[in-house]
Amino acid sequence: MMNMLQLSRRYISILALMIFVSAALSACQSVTSNDTVDYKSAGAVRGPNLSYPPDLITAQADRRYIVQDGTATMSEYNAAVKKSIQMCSNVMTGIPGMRIARDGERRWLVVEKPASELYPQVKDFWQENGFLLVVDSPSTGIMETDWAENRAKISQDWIRSTIGVAIDSIYDTGERDKYKTRLEVLKPGETEIYITQRGAIEKCTSDSTGNCISTVWTPRPNDPELEAAFLARLMERLGMTQEQAKAMVAVPLDPKTPKAKFVQDGTNQAHIELSAGFDRAWRDVGLALDRSNFTVEDRNRSTGVYYVRYVNPKDLGDTNGFFSNLFSSKDDSSLKAKKYQVVVKTTGDNSANVYVQNAEGKPENTPAGFQLLTVLTYQLTK
Template structure:
């Protein structure tokens, strides 16, 4: 039996096709070229949208960060014009001392500026690219976007273009992305900026006859190329030319990072061994956390501790998949996120061990501790 979602989409599709037929002889629109990444063309965030898969541990969105199509009053318009002029001034002035750093297959941006000065510009960058921020923490240097659709993946022939104007929800890629940004201070007046992507894919669950019963959202592998695209765009936003930014990001990557080794010697002894120094280990573990289902709440580099939250999909208790709350009215806050400490300990000049502890800093001697170490090992080995 066709579910309500399928029926609604088919009904709306028929309406849109009727509209196309009635306007077929009026005008035709030529094919236009699009960038390969375009989240803003979907329009401003239009309030609650069931097409966005919820994160299991996403904070409540601050409505101040919604990108609007227009302004309601003259004072708002003047403020927007002033802000736009300021942003153009920032772009024209630029920031000297920017470069792309590499470590194996990982890229990040290094800027010779203090993090407090960069944070507002990075936040503006995401808003300008059509994203809603659901995590905005200047004190920790962490921000995270809401789920968004890359509209550039939809073929833009004249029929599709007209169809989208009639009813935007008909054209859907079945994919969503969100991005985490972390600003890390490694030395005075120098900031490292990491961008990591997380993806979701809509899949159909069929019965024995092949009929689609319902759709679910499932995790999609990280896409390093999307991360590279936004690193290049951020460099442009901070004052580098497009050609320079693309050239830096496109430079050949170095050798792969040595694989992490999971060691399980019994209760309280499970850990990950990394045969690299502390600086590189700290960076790699941070990226592994960002790309997994962890939320970094805080960190203490001098003590080698990441304070994180993690939601185990099994704890959600829903058999329809990782993102199965898509059409549920249940509040995200009801989902159970547990707190942990991920601790890095130097064991030599070029060796570090990584442990998982509970919220109080005691060894996590439950199966969950080994599970989290296994997840991190998989990320660190990529």
Template sequence: MNLLPLVRRYLSILALLSIASVALTSCKSVTSSDTVDYKSAGAVRGPNLSYPPDLITAQADRRYIVQDGTATMSEYNAAAKKSIQMRSNVMTGIPGMRIARDGERRWLVVEKPAAELYPQVKDFWQENGFLLVVDSPSTGIMETDWAENRAKIQQDWIRSTLNKVLDSIADTGERDKYKTRLEVAKPNETEIYITQKGALEKCVSDTTGNCLYTIWTARPNDPELEAVFLQRLMERLGMTQEQAKAMVAAPLGPKTPKAKFVQEGPNQGYIELSASFDRSWRDVGLALDRSNFTVEDRNRTAGVYFVRYVNPKDLGDTKGFFSNLFSSKDDSSLKAKKYQVIVKSTGENSANVYVQNADGKPENTPAGFQLLTLLTDQLTK
């Protein structure tokens, strides 16, 4: 048996891997607010072959879609002319879609029913490489799994050649997940909120500086990433890239703190908000989305958010709370406790926020006091 070809092949593979490893060690992270290419573990995505019947996108050129049957040259030219006319019409964007803002917060307002928008938003996240771990059309809430932004890994010719081999080797050490909430502000008008949470892998070293192990820790919220996906969602719903980018890039309003924590006893208190009920309801919802709260349901009329909260201390994890979230033995849902977060109007431009237990009784415990503190911190950011 001639082993020479096998030996040559083995040495070639070793040489390529050695060159690639050297190149990768010298790579620098490439960061850009609008360059995101997420990858979820186990995500299997195919091309998006269909759009909702009422959706027209400026990016889709119907001249390149193969039609069934035969057509004459005159029919083809007529169809091409009609296609050009359609494209010139949608270049102005679709009516009834805009970016609303309050200080540093942005959200999307679309003049369409939430039931019609929900499946389109769901497809949007899957098309961008995310798996959904929460998918609740009845409540208008969806949440992605943790995913890595692969665009932060520099792509050179070596990586392009050995991408399949090296895909699992190079890692940015960062993960992101996104919550999306659809709120019905008025009949046939929907508000869409996107909030981001980040995790960063850090090394725990001994006294000599040697890395003992790594842990996942919380990374500050990134409003720019939220803005990127708001822009992409507007494009997905039919607006041109230029218009969507201009709307998102418009200057934000001044940052004005609106929340004040009022302590009434050792474990008693509430939050005062200097805003109308509608604005307070919106701000509390965003504060819940950006923390460890999981909104299971809500009743806007009664001013109640039904939530679950996971206290990192309850997990008993000495290597970081986020380690559990990436583990196959995640028991965080078993440790979660249920609460009610109440938003109560006290005037035209004032409201109070209370925390109650699952039975709707005041949560005058250290846990309830801690939840109010966390919410106050989020509401003042």
């Protein structure tokens, strides 16, 4: 009888500890709560993209808190509890010297920490938010997520509320997003973090009678509000309170942006003229690249060069268009991407030119080079 009583007390203690850990972890997770974005459920449904190494795409956020099977002893469970709470405390401790910087209609995060320390935390942040990373380059400070669906855009009607996740997978917004993150170091001990979003929407292709016969994924305009939402979430992940992060991101932007003009006069190399000094021109060109079909492979700020690959959707053919295969694990767009150099040169205190060169650093005075400059000009004037 005494053994049964002791066993019951032990189970009650374990149950109490489980409730305590659940509450603690719920509090920890609430740091990044936001009703406008929810990519976790979509990531769980889609599963990993098998064209990428598993170590780059496996989300670790929730699994680290799972209690193992019933063979664990009380001491092992207590150790797990202590470790879980410590992990949560590490998230909550935060990083001092963190602020939102602004210039015109651009905003980015500045943190007084080396990029080498921040990169693993930013990587964890994206995985904790339900994303799979398809680009993970600590040496260049660049990461990019796979395409994912924002399930927060699905209305919570009475059918979903009643039946719940049993039929949740049949709901689809017809939209997908992906995010690029770039860490820039301008001076020792200080890192700038840029987040850019790209979107796609599924559109219907109709026949002569107006009936939908197929759908195709096409690009949709960049959404600065989604970028702001994830900047705020990242600030929370690094230790700022939700109220502080939202307040800093919510400060109005200055709508004035530097003027960008595409110059093609036939006498000089085609280029873009920017009414901005080098610092601003370098930053704006980087954001323009991130928001286009460019992949930044490397960069050298001292020489003003971005080393990029560019995918032209037309190069992939009409029957195998880039956006019609956005979500296929067999996407071969990277194989057809061409390498270029995008060069930023100052021409005065408040002026700079942007040039496109080929992989060897020679002027790209071709229709392809003109198209790339046109794409960049469009992004720089948005």
